[in-house]
Amino acid sequence: MRPAGLEVDFAALAAPLPMHRGRTDADGWSACARHIAEAGGRLVSLWGSDTSRDEPYVAAAYASAEGLLWVEFELDRAAPAYPDIARLFPAAGRMQRALFDLLGFRAEQAIDVRPWLRHAAWPEDVFPLRRDFDPARRFPAAGDAYPFVTVEGDGVHEIAVGPVHAGIIEPGHFRFSVVGEKVLRLEQRLGYKHKGIERRFIGMDLGQGAQLAGRVSGDSTVAYAWAFAMAAETLAGVEPPPRALWLRALLLERERVANHLGDLGALGNDAAFGFALARFSGLREDWLRDNGEAFGHRLLMDRICPGGVACELDAAGRERLLARADAATGELARMRRIFDEHAGLQDRFVTTGRVTPALAAQLGLCGLAGRASGQAFDLRADFPWPPYDRLAVRKCGHHNGDVAARVELRFDELFESLRLIRALLVGLPDGPLRSELALPALASGAGWVEGWRGEVFVALDSDAHGRIARCHCHDPSWQNWPLLEHAVIGNIVPDFPLINKSFNLSYSGQDL
Amino acid sequence: MWRILREVARHRRVSEALPEPACEWQREGQRIQHEILRVLGRALAIREVDAGSCNGCELEIHALNNPYYNLEGAGIRFVASPRHADLLLVTGPVSRHMETALRRTYEATPAPKLVVAVGDCGCDGGIFGEQSYASCGGVARVIPVDVAITGCPPAPIDLMRGILAAVTARPPD
Numbered sequence: 001m002r003p004a005g006l007e008v009d010f011a012a013l014a015a016p017l018p019m020h021r022g023r024t025d026a027d028g029w030s031a032c033a034r035h036i037a038e039a040g041g042r043l044v045s046l047w048g049s050d051t052s053r054d055e056p057y058v059a060a061a062y063a064s065a066e067g068l069l070w071v072e073f074e075l076d077r078a079a080p081a082y083p084d085i086a087r088l089f090p091a092a093g094r095m096q097r098a099l100f101d102l103l104g105f106r107a108e109q110a111i112d113v114r115p116w117l118r119h120a121a122w123p124e125d126v127f128p129l130r131r132d133f134d135p136a137r138r139f140p141a142a143g144d145a146y147p148f149v150t151v152e153g154d155g156v157h158e159i160a161v162g163p164v165h166a167g168i169i170e171p172g173h174f175r176f177s178v179v180g181e182k183v184l185r186l187e188q189r190l191g192y193k194h195k196g197i198e199r200r201f202i203g204m205d206l207g208q209g210a211q212l213a214g215r216v217s218g219d220s221t222v223a224y225a226w227a228f229a230m231a232a233e234t235l236a237g238v239e240p241p242p243r244a245l246w247l248r249a250l251l252l253e254r255e256r257v258a259n260h261l262g263d264l265g266a267l268g269n270d271a272a273f274g275f276a277l278a279r280f281s282g283l284r285e286d287w288l289r290d291n292g293e294a295f296g297h298r299l300l301m302d303r304i305c306p307g308g309v310a311c312e313l314d315a316a317g318r319e320r321l322l323a324r325a326d327a328a329t330g331e332l333a334r335m336r337r338i339f340d341e342h343a344g345l346q347d348r349f350v351t352t353g354r355v356t357p358a359l360a361a362q363l364g365l366c367g368l369a370g371r372a373s374g375q376a377f378d379l380r381a382d383f384p385w386p387p388y389d390r391l392a393v394r395k396c397g398h399h400n401g402d403v404a405a406r407v408e409l410r411f412d413e414l415f416e417s418l419r420l421i422r423a424l425l426v427g428l429p430d431g432p433l434r435s436e437l438a439l440p441a442l443a444s445g446a447g448w449v450e451g452w453r454g455e456v457f458v459a460l461d462s463d464a465h466g467r468i469a470r471c472h473c474h475d476p477s478w479q480n481w482p483l484l485e486h487a488v489i490g491n492i493v494p495d496f497p498l499i500n501k502s503f504n505l506s507y508s509g510q511d512l
Numbered sequence: 513m514w515r516i517l518r519e520v521a522r523h524r525r526v527s528e529a530l531p532e533p534a535c536e537w538q539r540e541g542q543r544i545q546h547e548i549l550r551v552l553g554r555a556l557a558i559r560e561v562d563a564g565s566c567n568g569c570e571l572e573i574h575a576l577n578n579p580y581y582n583l584e585g586a587g588i589r590f591v592a593s594p595r596h597a598d599l600l601l602v603t604g605p606v607s608r609h610m611e612t613a614l615r616r617t618y619e620a621t622p623a624p625k626l627v628v629a630v631g632d633c634g635c636d637g638g639i640f641g642e643q644s645y646a647s648c649g650g651v652a653r654v655i656p657v658d659v660a661i662t663g664c665p666p667a668p669i670d671l672m673r674g675i676l677a678a679v680t681a682r683p684p685d
Contacts, residue, residue, distance in 0.1 A: 121608035122645050135644055141608075163613050166592035168560045168573050171610060192609045193564045196646035200639075212639055218568025218665070262574070275516055279523070281578035288575070298667065299568055338515050508566050511607075 003066055005035050010069060015234040016385035018067025019446050025073055026083055029060075032071045033085040036062045042364055042377070043089035044068060044448075045457045045474035046096065048075075048103045050131045051202055052461035052469045053442070058082045058105050060092075061446070061457055061474075067383055068448055070459070081106040091364040091479045102129045102198065117191040117511065120144040128199050129470075135199050151177035151185050159493065163192045170507035174496075181492040186485045193511035201471035206232055206306050206439055209468050213458065214301050216473045217509030222248075222255040223451025224458070224473060225304035231460035231471075232306035235445025236437050243431040244308035246387045250424045251300050251309075253417040256452035257328075258287050258299075260410040260417075263504050267407055268339070270498040271348040276339070283331060290324050293317070308434030318425050325421045332418075336411050349404035353487040353499030356401055365483045367454015367476040369503050372409045373401035379450035391423055406502040439466040453477065453506065475509030555587040556679065559597035559621065563614045563651065564607035564640075569631040569665040573601065581668050588675070594618075599626040599678060601671075602655075604634035605641075606648040618655040626678045627651070629660040630671065638664065 001010045001020060008028050010020035024032060041064040050056040058080075059072040075082065084107040086093040096107040097116035104127040107113075115124065120141040122128060128135075150158075156179055163171035173189040197216060201209055213228035214221040226248050233240060240248075261284040268276020288298040294317040295303050303311045313321075339345055355365060357374030365375055374397065380388045381395040396412035398405040439462040447458040454476025463469035484503050488496055562570055576583040577590070591597055594617045606614055618627070629651035632638035637649035651657050661674035 119609045120612075128645050133645075138608075138643065138645060141612075163610065164561060164594075164617055168562075168570050168590060170562050170565075170567055170570065171613065192613070193562075193607050194609055194646050195564050195605055195607045195640050196644045197640070199644065199646070200641060208639075215566040215568065215639055215664075218566040219571060221568070262571070275520070277577075278579050279519070281575070282523075282580065285575060285578045285580050292667075299571060299665065301568070301664065334515070334519060338519065341515065506567065508564075 001066075003064065003069070005039070006032060008032060008071065013234050013446055014237045015230065015446060015448075017379065017383045017448050019070065019234070019448060020067065021070040021072065021444065021446075023072050023074070029058075029071065029073050030083045030085070032062075032069075033060070033088050036064055036069065037088040039064065041065075041069075042366065043085070043091055043479075044455065045459070045472070045478075046085070046092050046099065047459060047472040047474070048099050048105045048129075049461060049470040049472075050103055050129060051463075052444075056080055056103070056105070058099070059459065060085065061459070063377070063455075068446065070446060075105060080104060081108050083108050084110040086110060086112075089364060090362070091482065094482070095478060101127075103127050104130065114147060117194045119146075119191055119194075121194070128196060133199070135196070135202075146189055148175050148187050148189070149185070155179050156184060172507050176493060176496075178493060181494070183488045183491055183493060183496070186488050188481060188485060190481065190507060191511050193508045195512075197512045198470075198472065201468050203463075204468045206437070206468075209471060210305055211302060213471070213473060214304075216512065217475055217506040218299065218301075219259055220255070220451045220453060220456060220475070220506065220509065221299055221301045222251045222304060223449050223456040225302070226252060227447035227449040227456045227458040228460070228471070228473075229304050229306045230447030230449065231445040231458045232437060232439065233445070234447065235443050235460055235462060236439060238307060238435050238437045240308045240435055241432045242386070242429045244433050246424055246428050247309045247311065247313065247433070248304055249387050249391075250313075250421060250428075251295070251303055252449070252451070253420050253424065254287070254291060255300060256417045257414060257421070258284055258291075259452045259504075260414050261287060263501065264335075264407065264410055266501050267403070267498065268345065270501050271345050273342065273345055276335070279331075279335060283328060286324065287328070290321060294321060305434070307437035308432070310434075312433060313428070318428070322422060322425050325418050325425070329415065329418050332411065332414055339407065339411075346404065348495070348498060349407055350402060352403040352495050353491060353502060354400070354402040355483055355487050357399055359486060360401060360483065363483055363486070364479050366479045368409060368413070368452065369406060369480050369483065370454065371396060372398045372405040374399045377455075379448060379455055387424070390427070391420055393420065403498055403502040441466055451476070453504070454480070473509075473512065475506050477505040477507075477510045480505050481510065555589060556599060556675075557589055557591045557597050558599045558601050558675070559591055559594045559617070561600055561602045561614060561617050563602055563610040563634075563654075564605050564647065565603035565631065565633060569603040569634070572665045572668055572671060573603075573630070575668045576671060581672065583672070594620040595622065597621050597625070599628060599675070600655075601628050601630055601675070602634060602651045603630045604649075604651050605637040606651055606654045608646055608648060611648055611654055614651075614654055626659075627655055627657045628674055628678050629657045630674070631666060632662055632664045635660045635662055
């Protein structure tokens with residue numbers, strides 16, 4: 001296939017969503033980026049590999065009207081470099097910096113070339129994902145001076161927060177420049193949780209890989225496990241049985257509900273409404289216990305495996321989950337009314353941490369936060385893959401882009417997920433749970449799944465022995481972290497926790 | 513306001529009428545709470561440190577504060593600063609980028625202090641491996657650990673048992 005206006009031939013991957021892969025050169029790389037940007041496409045991910053084929057390659061995945069376009073070009077091993085695309089897709093900036101830290105592929109003419117994932121753990125001329133890198137090698141801590149952007153002027157001062165935060169939260173560093181209580185600028189520094197996940201994948205078999213993918217970001221374990229499994233199945237040309245697909249969707253929606261419940265409680269609590277935390281954390285606990293009873297794991301880790309699922313649901317479990325979905329729907333309707341009528345809550349939520357639809361489109365805000373700012377993308381509705389093709393998913397959205405909109409959206413999505421869960425439980429087909437699957441040698445596959453936070457993408461290359469040559473896992477937090485910097489501008493410092501929570505982005509998922 | 517009050521009243525009744533499986537572990541939870549109070553005779557302050565986890569353990573640590581486990585009701589609080597803490601609850605693996613921060617947090621905690629390592633990764637690096645260019649592995653490779661709680665992630669009741677094991681093995685006072 002050759003999308004209109006592009007000089008690159010794309011081959012369809014054998015995937016349940018439309019995904020196409022094409023190879024090009026440096027000029028084609030830039031032309032593709034430009035054309036896709038002009039056509040209103042989005043950047044999904046950017047990565048590279050030195051362990052997949054004879055020559056290293058850099059790749060970008062874009063979301064277009066035709067589906068996902070995986071654009072790839074071979075680099076010169078002696079001087080691996082590719083044209084910058086961050087001017088067209090600002091979200092690429094941090095991805096390009098990370099790509100340099102891990103592989104030493106340089107984005108030509110990039111504006112920001114500071115390290116991103118590399119702090120002090122390895123020197124700047126060593127690249128952990130290069131084929132000649134010794135994974136057991138440890139380096140003495142290097143200097144770790146990071147050139148933050150400073151804001152100067154009368155009365156401006158800095159507040160440095162983290163990496164160890166005050167709550168039970170993941171580590172990261174936030175540098176606020178403030179005047180009085182008002183935030184002039186926020187600069188994030190992430191990468192504290194970098195634990196070498198992508199290096200760890202290299203050489204793993206499928207089973208180990210699936211487990212590791214399920215631990216890229218613990219709150220999205222189902223989304224990652226499904227995306228990884230889809231990548232392996234695409235690569236091997238294997239289709240999981242229908243019952244497995246329905247169970248996967250059930251798990252994915254249950255993960256969405258669990259996270260939205262947790263977030264709504266925490267958002268209420270951050271606005272000093274402790275009652276919300278008590279109620280929603282109780283509802284979440286009920287939900288997780290049902291997961292444990294029905295599927296054997298409270299957070300649903302390792303329930304999805306390449307080829308199918310590793311769990312079953314009996315008739316009693318089905319009744320239990322149906323009853324809980326009904327009960328939760330009633331509880332949520334009452335809680336929503338309390339939220340809506342609570343003047344103190346609304347005062348904290350409305351207009352706080354606003355990202356306008358125009359800014360969201362310009363910078364590529366995606367997923368849940370994107371839908372709250374008019375970016376109406378949801379893979380379940382845009383490219384419904386089985387079993388979503390049978391469920392007519394209603395896409396939820398909002399245009400205000402403030403904390404209130406992200407709260408509203410969570411309520412809307414909860415009701416829709418509960419509807420989907422009932423439909424999945426009622427329509428669950430009988431049959432086997434798993435298809436046999438072995439990775440063919442030297443092939444590529446991709447998985448693309450709408451997790452609760454946004455779209456999770458996995459690119460998978462196999463080596464000559466049917467093991468993992470390279471697995472790239474992409475979290476939607478890459479796109480959304482930079483928007484948080486914009487969302488807090490002009491707000492007061494005490495509202496930062498509330499704004500941050502309303503995005504609830506993953507540190508582990510982007511630090512890898 | 514009346515809606516909130518009505519909701520509060522409604523749910524107090526509902527949770528008292530909880531079915532068997534929930535009651536069973538609730539009794540266990542209450543036993544552990546009483547045991548902690550008996551051993552300590554006062555409140556325990558915990559500082560949680562995520563030193564590189566996947567965030568799964570944090571989700572279950574959060575659950576300790578929900579109305580079912582009600583850890584705070586037993587006088588056990590999560591505090592914002594290591595300087596206020598008796599016990600560090602640390603999830604891993606410890607990334608090399610968090611090594612210094614974890615060490616400093618430990619040093620900032622007043623003695624006598626306890627350290628509980630949480631999760632398979634906090635115990636020995638788990639699926640992320642024992643040692644690599646980016647990971648130190650388990651928490652004990654960076655700071656002294658009193659008790660390690662396995663699980664991926666450990667269930668809240670196992671977290672409570674582990675915390676109890678730490679305070680009974682070596683009371684802070």
